[in-house]
Amino acid sequence: xxxxxxxxxxxxxxxxxxxxxxxxxxxxxxxxxxxxxxxxxxxxxxxxxxxxxxxxxxxxxxxxxxxxxxxxxxxxxxxxxxxxxxxxxxxxxxxxxxxxxxxxxxxxxxxxxxxxxxxxxxxxxxxxxxxxxxxxxxxxxxxxxxxxxxxxxxxxxxxxxxxxxxxxxxxxxxxxxxxxxxxxxxxxxxxxxxxxxxxxxxxxxxxxxxxxxxxxxxxxxxxxxxxxxxxxxxxxxxxxxxxxxxxxxxxxxxxxxxxxxxxxxxxxxxxxxxxxxxxxxxxxxxxxxxxxxxxxxxxxxxxxxxxxxxxxxxxxxxxxxxxxxxxxxxxxxxxxxxxxxxxxxxxxxxxxxxxxxxxxxxxxxxxxxxxxxxxxxxxxxxxxxxxxxxxxxxxxxxxxxxxxxxxxxxxxxxxxxxxxxxxxxxxxxxxxxxxxxxxxxxxxxxxxxxxxxxxxxxxxxxxxxxxxxxxxxxxxxxxxxxxxxxxxxxxxxxxxxxxxxxxxxxxxxxxxxxxxxxxxxxxxxxxxxxxxxxxxxxxxxxxxxxxxxxxxxxxxxxxxxxxxxx
Numbered sequence: 277x278x279x280x281x282x283x284x285x286x287x288x289x290x291x292x293x294x295x296x297x298x299x300x301x302x303x304x305x306x307x308x309x310x311x312x313x314x315x316x317x318x319x320x321x322x323x324x325x326x327x328x329x330x331x332x333x334x335x336x337x338x339x340x341x342x343x344x345x346x347x348x349x350x351x352x353x354x355x356x357x358x359x360x361x362x363x364x365x366x367x368x369x370x371x372x373x374x375x376x377x378x379x380x381x382x383x384x385x386x387x388x389x390x391x392x393x394x395x396x397x398x399x400x401x402x403x404x405x406x407x408x409x410x411x412x413x414x415x416x417x418x419x420x421x422x423x424x425x426x427x428x429x430x431x432x433x434x435x436x437x438x439x440x441x442x443x444x445x446x447x448x449x450x451x452x453x454x455x456x457x458x459x460x461x462x463x464x465x466x467x468x469x470x471x472x473x474x475x476x477x478x479x480x481x482x483x484x485x486x487x488x489x490x491x492x493x494x495x496x497x498x499x500x501x502x503x504x505x506x507x508x509x510x511x512x513x514x515x516x517x518x519x520x521x522x523x524x525x526x527x528x529x530x531x532x533x534x535x536x537x538x539x540x541x542x543x544x545x546x547x548x549x550x551x552x553x554x555x556x557x558x559x560x561x562x563x564x565x566x567x568x569x570x571x572x573x574x575x576x577x578x579x580x581x582x583x584x585x586x587x588x589x590x591x592x593x594x595x596x597x598x599x600x601x602x603x604x605x606x607x608x609x610x611x612x613x614x615x616x617x618x619x620x621x622x623x624x625x626x627x628x629x630x631x632x633x634x635x636x637x638x639x640x641x642x643x644x645x646x647x648x649x650x651x652x653x654x655x656x657x658x659x660x661x662x663x664x665x666x667x668x669x670x671x672x673x674x675x676x677x678x679x680x681x682x683x684x685x686x687x688x689x690x691x692x693x694x695x696x697x698x699x700x701x702x703x704x705x706x707x708x709x710x711x712x713x714x715x716x717x718x719x720x721x722x723x724x725x726x727x728x729x730x731x732x733x734x735x736x737x738x739x740x741x742x743x744x745x746x747x748x749x750x751x752x753x754x755x756x757x758x759x760x761x762x763x764x765x766x767x768x769x770x771x772x773x774x775x776x777x778x779x780x781x782x783x784x785x786x787x788x789x790x791x792x793x794x795x796x797x798x799x800x801x802x803x804x805x806x807x808x809x810x811x812x813x814x815x816x817x818x819x820x821x822x823x824x825x826x827x828x829x830x831x832x833x834x835x836x837x838x839x840x841x842x
Contacts (some may be wrong), residue, residue: 277748280390280621280622281690282389282393283690292454294519295701298702300373302354302410302709303361305712306708307361307719307746308750309411309747310685310718312411313746314745314747315349316414320348320354322336322569329344329598330511331353334767335743337622337766338767340508342414343458343505344458345417346417349367350363350366350367353367367416367417372408372409373476374420374676375405377396378423379392379607379610379614382431383425384577385431386434386512386615390618391611391617395607396610398614400554401553401696401697403549403552404545404550406708410705412430418460418464421452421464422464423452424452425446427449428446429468430459432449432487434817440486443489447493450496451500453465463782467586472484472488474490474582475578481574495636497789509752520766535596536595536596540590542588542599545602545754546602552677552696556628561581564580564616566577580612582607615688621689622685622692623689625693629680629681629692630681633681636671636703637674637772639670640670648663654714654718655717658717665711670697672702673704676809680696680810717818717819720746722745723744723750723817723822727751730793730814730829730830737792738755738756739757739795740794741758741796741800743762756776757774759776760775761775786809787809787810788814789822793822793824794823794825796823800821801813
């Protein structure tokens with residue numbers, strides 16, 4: 277048995293406060309990054325401006341790829357605090373932080389307070405979890421509500437649960453599943469149901485069905501999830517086919533979303549993004565796989581293993597893959613690792629920690645090699661500005677891992693894990709802040725500053741053959757798409773007047789006396805120059821060129837009208 281003891285309550289509260297400062301402190305520092313952050317900043321902005329909280333719109337076009345829960349939360353943050361980088365990211369950051377607290381609660385109730393603390397420390401510092409929680413995407417919100425579902429099932433079905441506890445936690449699970457569905461669609465329902473069904477079949481414990489509160493839980497699920505789906509379907513008759521058929525079944529079964537990957541796609545991603553806990557994960561999974569309990573009892577370790585394996589396998593066979601898709605397994609991984617560590621002594625942890633300072637040295641040694649990623653779109657100078665941040669990242673992790681190893685060697689297992697967790701989180705935050713060095717290539721922030729003096733409220737702004745996701749948020753208005761649809765194809769088909777179908781339409785509109793702006797790629801600009809289309813460049817970067825036509829530019833002095841000669 278381990279001799280480690282849980283810190284006192286006051287110490288835990290100080291750790292929580294320090295974690296909150298480190299977790300939320302840099303949300304406003306970075307510019308929005310294309311494509312996801314621009315998309316999930318702009319949809320709520322248009323929702324808040326228009327007052328239409330029913331039908332999501334991206335760039336003024338109906339956008340039904342995802343449900344609206346995060347849009348609502350972000351739009352509410354805009355209304356209360358204004359439009360800032362931190363209000364764009366507050367929902368994933370807040371749900372990520374709440375997930376850490378939830379891991380502590382679940383782990384403590386299932387396996388003891390020490391296991392809960394370790395699970396929270398692991399989750400708060402796993403590289404992938406930290407990154408996804410600080411970028412405006414939908415995956416962290418989904419992960420939190422699926423963790424709420426997981427926690428409700430684990431705590432409501434555990435052997436020691438009273439009837440009142442079963443009722444409470446099962447309804448928490450149903451509510452979590454409903455909010456997961458409002459976060460990212462059917463996936464929030466399919467995955468928990470799949471795992472629960474697999475557990476019942478594997479354990480041959482069909483009696484669990486009587487403890488799921490199917491009637492009252494089902495009604496609670498419908499009360500939370502159904503109203504928006506019904507209302508938006510009534511207001512938009514084509515919603516059902518697009519959302520459920522195209523965005524769920526076709527996305528899973530086909531490669532039409534251009535996100536394919538081999539069956540082993542997520543294995544290296546998991547190995548990298550679970551750092552610095554990889555070696556501990558391997559031991560914890562092996563131990564959990566072998567764990568056996570009384571056949572008649574609910575077995576949380578086996579349930580967690582099924583949660584991990586089935587969700588990992590589900591996305592591995594999907595025709596559409598992104599690294600963040602497996603994020604819902606991270607809380608389960610943290611819980612199993614927390615349990616494993618709570619049963620270990622400090623001397624067994626030393627060998628897990630011993631290689632970690634080397635990882636910090638490797639990061640520092642490789643930092644100057646970042647310039648090798650330079651390209652025409654991301655120049656060397658931007659990567660050179662990133663190198664000091666990477667050196668600081670490796671240095672902080674080296675110091676933290678080295679001190680954690682020292683404390684562990686002296687028998688201080690809890691302080692060692694706290695130091696390792698906080699230093700890993702700090703290193704991850706430094707790496708993310710440093711990424712802002714690449715913002716001139718990855719964001720339209722600076723381009724929007726150059727464009728601002730040339731803008732007129734009523735002037736058309738065309739986006740020719742491309743769409744820069746972060747631009748509408750920064751210029752606070754949609755652009756008119758020209759010969760481009762991509763993810764907005766459905767919305768443009770519903771309201772074709774919101775875009776221009778081809779270059780011929782654009783050239784006719786561009787040659788009118790009305791002042792207008794247009795954005796395009798450098799290649800498209802060079803192509804149009806050859807046609808003789810009148811254009812004046814007002815801003816450009818490595819990815820985009822912004823031009824005006826020959827009408828009056830508000831950034832230039834007004835030309836006096838020549839007086840008529842007698």
